Amino acid sequence: MSQPPVETLGALLPAGRLITDPDAMDAYARDQTYAAPGKPAAVVLARDTADVVTVMKWARQHLVPVVPRGAGTGLAGGATATDGCVVLSLARMTAIQEIVPQDQLAVVEPGVITADLDRAAREHGLMYAPDPSSHEISTIGGNLATNAGGLRCVKYGVTRDSALGLEVVLAGGRVIRTGGRTVKGVTGYDLTGLFVGSEGTLGVITAATVRLRPAPADAPVTVLASFGSLTAAGAAAAAIMGAGLRPSLLELIDRATLRAIDDYRRIDLDADTAAVIIAQTDGPECPAAELVRHCEEAGAEFAAASTDEAEAAALLEVRRMAYPAAERLGNCLVEDVCVPRSRLPEMMERIERAAARHDVRVMTVAHAGDGNLHPLFVFDRGLTGPPPPVQAAADEIFTAAIELGGTLTGEHGVGVLKRPWLDGEFDPDTLAVHRQIKQALDPDGLLNPGKAI
Secondary structure (H helix, E strand, C coil): CCCCHHHHHHHHCCCCCEECCHHHHHCCCCCCCCCCCCCCCEEEECCCHHHHHHHHHHHHHHCCCEEEECCCCCCCCCCCCCCCCEEEECCCCCCEEEEEHHHCEEEECCCCEHHHHHHHHHCCCEECCCECCCCCCCEHHHHHHHCCCECCHHHHCCHHHHEEEEEEECCCCCEEEEECCCCCCCCCCCHHHHHCCCCCCCCEEEEEEEECEECCCCCCEEEEEEECCHHHHHHHHHHHHHCCCCCCEEEEEEHHHHHHHHHHHCCCCCCCCCEEEEEEECCCCCCHHHHHHHHHHCCCCEEEEECCHHHHHHHHHHHHCHHHHHHCCCEEEECCEECCHHHHHHHHHHHHHHHHHHCCEEEEEEEHHHCEEEEEEEECCCCCCCCHHHHHHHHHHHHHHHHCCCECCCCCCCCCCCHHHHHHHCCHHHHHHHHHHHHHHCCCCCECCCCCC
């Protein structure tokens, strides 16, 4: 009697790589969303590129879907398992293979934790700039898969801006290398840019050459401003960016989020504050006094700058607590629309109106300097998905973002949660080109099926 396919995969891999126990697999089947995962046939804990090649060759032979994943911190359902798939975990590929200070680059495996790479770079007077709120638990591979942004991207760019080159295993097991170690390079198509943000649907990233940047010589100056209206806070952010200032961080938190955080950790902020802006500047090209001035001119009730590092750390921790604080209140649909910076105040108003019209609880935080808003819709924990009022409010917000010249997602990715709205952002010909690229690189549709496109 022949072995079932999943057992033949186990025979091809080193011992300890394959998991088939249903209870053990459950931890690898989902991400941070409410999206219900399918039941995988197996989980592979890859340790090196050779393991990934083995899985991809076997998957092509048996026509078995493969769902790549990192730490599972995604917020769009992009790493959720599909029925009968092999979940390919890259979280144990954790080597920082090189740090080359003179070239300001590093070569890393996909399971490296984002904050760990930054800490390693700082030993050489450098930093890894991308800074998602989940930086202490998210992996470089996951950040590359979604083109993650984060708090510092207002000045230093998103993950794609720090990706110089990749090693990628394609469907069927071929290994290609894109980009390189140079700052410039225009030979051929930009394959590195293509794979970054592709959510594991075109290939599996097994190594990355990433750009490092000089770490600021001095501690950043932090600005805190509070506002009596959400629209005024949005106007302050738009004014700062419109003036050509480039803070290293420009974040916005609304009243509902502040109250949830206060209930969670007692931050002692004024309960009547409608919104706060937290900004930082790490260079003389963006004077803190100018940030304070723009906040005051937009109507800030309070605005002040501080060089106290402990205060700065506490304020950034407040921002990072937004999602955990919301999770305590129920299931969360965490959205990720992005609009032109000048349209940020209007987008704030549209979110407030949608929440009121449909009587749903929406908590909004934003990478305000990028026009990237994260409305968090909170709904009853006993439900398996968002109820109709939440879906209606989300639909209204997605529509508003596109109407204002924006996009459905700035950094979380499409995953499974955003796919129903793709037709609203892409015209038929543009969407067809996306699908043609997918067909060319994954003709059997085995890589992360049902995600992104």
